[in-house]
Amino acid sequence: MAMNKLFLVTRPNHDSATRYLYHWSELVIDEAKRKHIPVYDLSGNKATKTTFLSYLRSKHPGFLFLNGHGDAQTVTGQNYEVLLDETVNKEFVTDTIIYARSCDSGKILGSTLIQRGVLAFIGYTRKFIVGTTRSKTTKPLEDRLAKLFLEPSNLIPTTLLKGHSAGEADRRSKQEMLKNFQKMISSAGSFEERFAARWLWSDIRSQVVIGDQNASLNS
């Protein structure tokens, strides 16, 4: 079955962590729009389970980019409402690629969803970390420290949207994280960056691809 190139994003915005993901996801949405890829943007109060499932049922997006909180078995939307867990209807997620930018999503949920027909799942085997600058928490896109974490993770969806595989998206993202990491621990890094480097190293170590590394939106 050819993959549906529709792209669905969930990006709740109800606390500091989700505010960062909300704003940084916007850059991915802009990129998709530039490429004329149809985007369903469930932002803020629209990131609810009812709306999410409705879009999965009626539009069958081929790529799900989920931002939010979660744990080993769930990904949540606005105000911690569970959007995705093992109970999701198999038909809704079969032949999709999922990137869950949420804590612990690669521990159990990823494997569970692969068994339910998802082609590839990218997530994290522990808590996803972003180093932030306290004076910039209300202006996430101006936070240069957070940029070192979130720009590489944005490479996952943008690489997938270019038609590359899940494995390649993971590789490019990690390559960019490593580049940032090396800069942070070098003499060119600020004191703040050198301290936060160990947090980025944690993200590098915990980012995983589960399922078919070769899966792409061209599959």
Add this chain to the structure above:
Amino acid sequence: MNDQTLKKLKELVLARLTVMPQDISISIGDKNLDKKALTEHVQSEDEIGKQMMEMELEFLQDLASGAIYGHE
């Protein structure tokens, strides 16, 4: 990890946190933690505190093994 090693690791992480810059924080889970809050999590050895200790140990091990530089 035995209790003695865990205690040493905790002391190490707490010592590292004393030099954490005041103007940065860590967004982890649904929390955005400054130096003081992060120190409290490590002190209480809760889930976040344990992850901080695990991260530090992994970072130091990768530093010692050269794994960090192996990616250059």
